[in-house]
Amino acid sequence: MPTLVYLIISLINFYAFGHKCRIVRHGDQTTADCTRLKLNNVPTCLPLSLSGLDLNYNQISMIKNNAFKSFSNLTTLTMDFNNIDTINGYAFQGLKRLRWLSMKHNQLNIFSKIFDIVFKPLLRLQHLDIRYNINKTLDISKPMVYPYFGHHSFLTDLYMDIVQNPVFKLSGFENILKLNTIKFARCYLNQMTNDTLVDLPSTITAIYFHKCVSSISIVEADFLKPFTILQILNMDRVAIQLGDALKLLYPFTHTRMTSIIFKQISPHVPKPVFITRVMINYLMHICVKTLVLAESEIVGYEQNSLLALKFPDCLENVVFSGNRFSLALGPHLRELILLMRKAINVKFFDMSYNAINFNNIEYCNLDVLDNPSYAKEIYRKGCQIKSA
Incomplete structure (x- = not known):
């Protein structure tokens, strides 16, 4: 009887979540398009062989521990344009193959200490996009320490916001020898001094600044x-x-x-x-x-x-x-x-x-x-x- 009950519950979950996501198979690659479904949580009853999961434009506010543990084959995960303001420390546990993670346009406080733990399991990560996440209530005038990225030796592209007084010294950039592209959006810099970016790696070949909204009073020639x-x-x-x-x-x-x-x-x-x-x-x-x-x-x-x-x-x-x-x-x-x-x-x-x-x-x-x-x-x- 318990087995039958479990099966019924699984079927209910599947029809509540799984059937709405569009499952696409190309050769040995399986992806799930779960966009614009008004989801409040990460769906669970999806093919375990998923290599790509698109959760853009939903209403997810929290990513709980082990939310993706069943999808160990994931290489691409996008959660843009949700309401995510909380991520538990072990939310990405088990995603050892993930190469692409995008969480732009949410309500994340990326300066929270929890992010030193959150990103740690993603050892194969190559592309990380956490732009447009600075909450309006955040006091951006204070020095802000960025998360530790030193575990991500394969990281090549990093997209994020930049505050007035960014602190990169503790972020482990000296360990990221493949980083070549960095994009700053929601740029709140009010000074571009010679030491603002000094702790970023010299491997960067492309740098982008988009919509620096503050009046920048000081611009020094050795900023770059x-x-x-x-x-x-x-x-x-x-x-x-x-x-x-x-x-x-x-x-x-x-x-x-x-x-x-x-x-x-x-x-x-x-x-x-x-x-x-x-x-x-x-x-x-x-x-x-x-x-x-x-x-x-x-x-x-x-x-x-x-x-x-x-x-x-x-x-x-x-x-x-x-x-x-x-x-x-x-x-x-x-x-x-x-x-x-x-x-x-x-x-x-x-x-x-x-x-x-x-x-x-x-x-x-x-x-x-x-x-x-x-x-x-x-x-x-x-x-x-x-x-x-």
Whole structure:
């Protein structure tokens, strides 16, 4: 009789949870799509062989101990856009094969000591996304110690929020020798000093800052010096002067970079920006493939500055969209002609949305343009500005 009761309960659970999730099998891989089901808990009656579980857009608020213990084959787990504010210490126990974990857009306090325990079992983790989790009630002005990541020797991508006074010294980054990409969202920095990021690993090749909402009063030239092999610098909606952003390129003079992307770089009270030779001095001496200076209030530039790059043959993609200046006005026409003669590898040049302001600027996807066959399909009529 107890066996029969257990079977009935299992069937009830299956029809309550399991049948709603969409189970997909590709070869020997089984994934469960449990998105938008208004789930309050992690479903249990799913195939034990699951390699991927998607719990996005539910109403889960707590992850209990051993919540995923039955799914020891999981390699991918996403729980974005829930209401998760509590994770028990052994929530991820048994997930020794997990490589991808995403929990962005929740209510987690990642500065809680519990996270030193929570992440510990995930020894094979390669990708961790815990962005958009800073609770509004958190006092972000105090020094905040980040979780210990030193157990994750395979970690390559780390996405998280950054507070005003981040403390990375106790996070074990010296043990993460494969970390190459770090993305900061909900950026609350109010200073970019030479020692802000000094405890992050030198292996980082790509760093992203998105929507730094605080007014940044101090910007020092060696802010990015720890990243000696940096290839990608992407700053989007950062409240600093464009001149200060360009100053951050100091450590990379006379080096090669893949991308320098400055988009919507301006203080909270925007001011017109006139590019001078001094402002552009560090950028001028960098061999860069993709250069973006977009929506940053540029109204003009000095001769022998913006177009006087020392390595124009390195350029492949150039975007000056959303500003208020002309490249070919007056004496600048000769500079432009000289640059175009030398920039023999340029594939894409974008000066759209200039002269007046636009509310919604649509950019051509540079990643698509780098893939000829894909670009031909997506932009078969050219990379055009869409009409309103």
